[in-house]
Amino acid sequence: MAEYKLPDVGEGLTEAEIVAWKVKVGDVIAVNDVVVEIETAKSLVELPSPYAGTVTALLVAEGETVQVGTPIIAVGTPDLEIDLSNPAASGGGEGESLVGRNKAEGGVTRRARKVASGAAAAAAQTQASFEPGPAPVVEVEDPGPAVPATSAATAPAAVRALAKPPVRKLAKDLGVDLASCAASGPLGTVTRADVEAAASATPVVEEVAQRPSRNPRGDERETREPIKGVRKMMGQAMVQSAFTVPHVTEWVTVDVTPTMQLVERLRAHRELRDVKVSPLLVLAKAVLLAARRTPEINSFWDEVAGEVVFKHYVxxxxxxxxxxGLVVPNVKDAQDLSLADLARALTDLTVTAREGRTQPGEMSGGTFTITNVGPFGVDGGTPIINPGESAILCFGAIKKQPWVVSSGGTDEIVVRQVCTLALSFDHRHIDGEKGSRFLADVAAIMADPASALLF
Structure with a gap:
């Protein structure tokens, strides 16, 4: 029987949550069949099986968070027991692809080890499945006359309650003794549901039960959600950035009526009919052009090396x-894309992100970020710089507002479409002059898209 251990799906992630099983016990699977969907600190990922055979056990329940290297599913064959240790826990096959790596080469067949029958055999096999290395095959001898157990190895008390680390932590937090829980999980393990059931069975103090409720609806006044996955990573990144990078934010309000007129014309263009054309596309192109004139915006302060790293790609x-939670996928080498290709890349990026399918590699290596708060009707904000970058641009809502327009030497107030741009930048190596120049260049293109020809 092969145990598929949770692999590191990228960038040194140490844990993941089991979101949904795609198979059940008894299903016959082939190599590369998707067996489970997990959530890491960065995205949702579907894991393919490196083994073929019959699913004999799902070792982790949905909703549980486990460490990399933890067995999550057991796959066996009806005729032969083969030791196919997964390299995710053993360390073998580093750098190889997940699918099919370190498959057995003429797999070694383990001889069955005979042990005493009854409870001792069951305890030995159960305990072995939670020890490192391949699980031994246990063959039960024909039972003889019942003899009282005398050795520590055969005493049931020698086997402690089996539970995954997250379940043990939950039991500790709730004050539940794992030994008192009815184990309903695979191989006699105690699950989260077992612990919660044991906790709910604990007698409630009478005075608390008789306390009058101030909530007339009778439902809970508070709801707690665990901080995990993408939300946990986002929180850590924002704290790191906010308290290590000296942020400066500058604002500019722009008449973007010409940009809106350009968007309407582009939507009718033959090459852009099949892609989404929006003001965000024009802003993205403006950022790419303005970054040429102010390369510091696309650089990075390397504290460890004592250097400023200028990146010649965006x-x-x-x-x-x-x-x-918030994710920031990026378009690789955006400076080389045509307007049509950039539109397709932005569309694919946002759709994938909202579906929760963004992969870790799509969120790594960013050099500059745009955050668009306009769809929420928000005028602007002071965005926090994404770790590893030096600046971020906030794109506010485009609204009709009164605006002073000069024409023929006279000023008049007319209704124009106006928005606010806010740029936060790392003041350690981007001074006010460079930050202001970049923001002014972006605003100039948004106010007059034809000025892009000057860059």
């Missing part, structure tokens, strides 16, 4: 809000 990040 991996343009777009902050996207998802039900699981």
């Amino acid at each position: 991996n343009l990040g777009i902050a996207a809000a998802t039900p699981r």
Whole structure:
């Protein structure tokens, strides 16, 4: 029987949550069949199986968070037991692809080890499945006359309650003794549901139960959600950036009526009919052009090396809000894309992010970020710089407002479409002059898209 251990799906992630199983016990699977969907600190990922055979056990329940290297599913064959240790825990096959790596080469067949029958055999096999290395095959001898157990190895008390680390922590937090829980999980393990059931069975103090409720609806006054996955990573990144990078934010209000007129014309253009054309596309192109004139915006302060790293490429990040938290996937080498290709890349990026399918590699290596708060009707903000970058641009809502327009030497107030741009930058190596120049260049293109020809 092969145990598939949770692999590191990228960038040194140490844990993941089991979101949904795609198979059940008894299903026959082939190599590369998707067996489970997990959530890491960065994204949702579907894991393919490196083994073929019959699913014999799902070792981790949905909703549980486990460490890399933890067995999550057991796959066996009806005729032969083969030791196929997964390299994710053993350390073998580093750098190889996940699918099919370190498959057995003429797999070694383990001889069955005979042990005493009854409870001792069951305890030995159960305990062995939670020890490092391949699980031994246990063959039960024909039972003889019942003899009282005398050795520590056969005493049931020698086997402690089996539970995953997150379940043990939950039991500790709730004050539940794992030994008192009815184990309903695979191989006699105690699950989260077992611990919660044991906790709910604990007698409630009478005076608390008789306390009058101030909530007439009778439902809970508070709801707690665990901080995990994408939301946890986002929180850590924002704290790191906010308290290590000296932020400066500058604002500019722009008449973007010409940009809106350009968007309408582009939507009718033959090469852009099949892609989404929006003001964000024009802003993205403006950022790429303005970064040429102010390369410091696309650089990075390397504290360890004591250097400022100037990047001659732009991996343009777009902050996207998802039900699981904020993610910032980026368009690789955006400076080389045509307007049509950039439009397709932005569309694919945002759709994938909102579906929760962004992969870790799509969120790494960003050099500059745009956060678009306009769809929420917000005028602007003071965005926090994404770690590893030096600046972020906030794109506010475009609204009709009164605006002073000069024509023929006279001024008049007319209704124009106006928005606010806010740029936060790292003041350690981007001074006010460079930050202001970049923001002014972006604003100039948004106010007059034809001026892009000057860059």
